[in-house]
Amino acid sequence: MTHPLTAPLQAEIARRRDDLIRLTQDLIRIPTLNPPGRNYRQICDYLAARLEASGFTCHLLRAEGAPGDSEAYPRWNLVARREGRRPGECVHFNGHHDVVEVGHGWTRDPFGGELDGDRIYGRGACDMKGGIAASIIAAEAFIALCPDFAGAIEISATADEESGGFGGVAWLAQNGWFDNVQHVLIPEPLHKDRICLGHRGVWWAEVETRGRIAHGSMPFLGDSAIRHMGAVLEEIERTLYPLLAGKRTAMPVIPEGARQSTLNINSIHGGEPEPEPGYTGLPAPCVADRCRIILDRRFLIEEEVGEVKAEVTALLERVKATRPSFEYEVRDLFEVQPSMTDREAPVVQATARAIASVLGAEAAYVVSPGTYDQKHIDRIGRLKNCIAYGPGVLDLAHQPDEWIGVQDMMDSAAVMGLVLAELLA
Numbered sequence: 040m041t042h043p044l045t046a047p048l049q050a051e052i053a054r055r056r057d058d059l060i061r062l063t064q065d066l067i068r069i070p071t072l073n074p075p076g077r078n079y080r081q082i083c084d085y086l087a088a089r090l091e092a093s094g095f096t097c098h099l100l101r102a103e104g105a106p107g108d109s110e111a112y113p114r115w116n117l118v119a120r121r122e123g124r125r126p127g128e129c130v131h132f133n134g135h136h137d138v139v140e141v142g143h144g145w146t147r148d149p150f151g152g153e154l155d156g157d158r159i160y161g162r163g164a165c166d167m168k169g170g171i172a173a174s175i176i177a178a179e180a181f182i183a184l185c186p187d188f189a190g191a192i193e194i195s196a197t198a199d200e201e202s203g204g205f206g207g208v209a210w211l212a213q214n215g216w217f218d219n220v221q222h223v224l225i226p227e228p229l230h231k232d233r234i235c236l237g238h239r240g241v242w243w244a245e246v247e248t249r250g251r252i253a254h255g256s257m258p259f260l261g262d263s264a265i266r267h268m269g270a271v272l273e274e275i276e277r278t279l280y281p282l283l284a285g286k287r288t289a290m291p292v293i294p295e296g297a298r299q300s301t302l303n304i305n306s307i308h309g310g311e312p313e314p315e316p317g318y319t320g321l322p323a324p325c326v327a328d329r330c331r332i333i334l335d336r337r338f339l340i341e342e343e344v345g346e347v348k349a350e351v352t353a354l355l356e357r358v359k360a361t362r363p364s365f366e367y368e369v370r371d372l373f374e375v376q377p378s379m380t381d382r383e384a385p386v387v388q389a390t391a392r393a394i395a396s397v398l399g400a401e402a403a404y405v406v407s408p409g410t411y412d413q414k415h416i417d418r419i420g421r422l423k424n425c426i427a428y429g430p431g432v433l434d435l436a437h438q439p440d441e442w443i444g445v446q447d448m449m450d451s452a453a454v455m456g457l458v459l460a461e462l463l464a
């Protein structure tokens with residue numbers, strides 16, 4: 040069934056096509072690199088000027104004291120709110136304004152915002168300045184069509200999603216900025232016909248094995264932490280990977296390969312430090328007394344983080360039972376609980392109806408393999424009625440020659456505008 044506002048909204052958005060392109064380009068041209076967190080104030084000022092002209096009241100908020108915040112790199116956030124003419128609920132669009140490093144392999148200017156055919160190129164084009172631009176155009180088009188709407192529309196642009204979101208959405212949630220919000224859409228690049236209900240959980244840990252240093256010509260006088268770690272890795276291969284492969288989830292995670300528990304060993308280091316660049320000498324002969332790995336374990340809504348950690352401890356204890364001098368330490372680095380919004384939640388239902396109206400197709404429900412700011416809205420803001428929905432192809436995020444499609448942005452802007460119509464008209 041097509042919503043009666045579908046065609047008028049699409050026409051409003053089509054009229055704003057050049058504006059949408061310019062807005063996306065302008066955002067890409069402000070290099071908000073994180074780390075270290077450059078130009079956050081500049082992008083918030085730019086968006087505040089834009090949204091104030093559209094009747095929004097803007098709050099520029101610095102997450103003072105949050106991890107990463109400093110005088111050199113202050114963590115600035117923007118919350119913009121437009122009141123309706125009648126009481127009602129609040130729909131909040133949240134986009135992170137930071138982007139990851141450029142990396143190698145680009146054939147386009149990463150901060151040029153070049154338009155070529157239907158594509159706009161640049162770091163952050165799809166993740167997620169195109170999504171921010173689409174949500175702004177959606178709100179402006181909706182307000183033009185339905186000036187008498189109920190409730191309120193909020194648009195936030197927040198810092199540091201790429202480094203955990205503590206100076207962004209987490210800080211806003213801690214300071215009550217989601218207390219009067221009923222619906223949240225995060226326009227991350229999940230594709231215009233998909234509703235992302237949430238994400239898997241994360242546990243990062245460092246595992247260290249201990250040994251005893253000695254001369255490399257007499258290794259029997261020492262105790263090699265690297266050999267101990269070798270035994271750990273062997274045990275991970277032998278028992279942990281098969282165990283994780285057997286843990287399947289009911290969460291509709293995409294891609295399919297992530298529909299189970301996964302483990303990545305991010306790094307390994309043992310023995311003497313890596314030589315400094317330019318060092319031309321030989322290494323010194325020593326038995327390694329320390330070896331460390333970083334584990335990146337992604338877990339499912341069906342798992343408890345305690346049980347995830349216990350698997351690793353049990354594994355290390357098994358190794359210890361076979362190696363008399365084996366000593367280890369596990370240090371927690373970071374953890375995030377899985378989050379999954381119910382399919383019956385109002386924002387999910389409204390978005391599904393809007394996708395059907397605009398695209399004539401049934402929405403696909405997905406869950407992200409990695410986390411995003413929904414975790415803070417769920418855990419700190421205690422708001423379950425939250426999804427990620429936005430234009431772009433997730434695989435392009437963090438890649439060279441990242442781009443966003445103009446037609447995709449327009450289609451998803453029409454969907455977001457209709458969500459507002461469903462919830463506030």
Ligand SMILES: [Zn+2]
Pocket residue numbers: 135166167200227228411
């Ligand atoms: Zn993102």
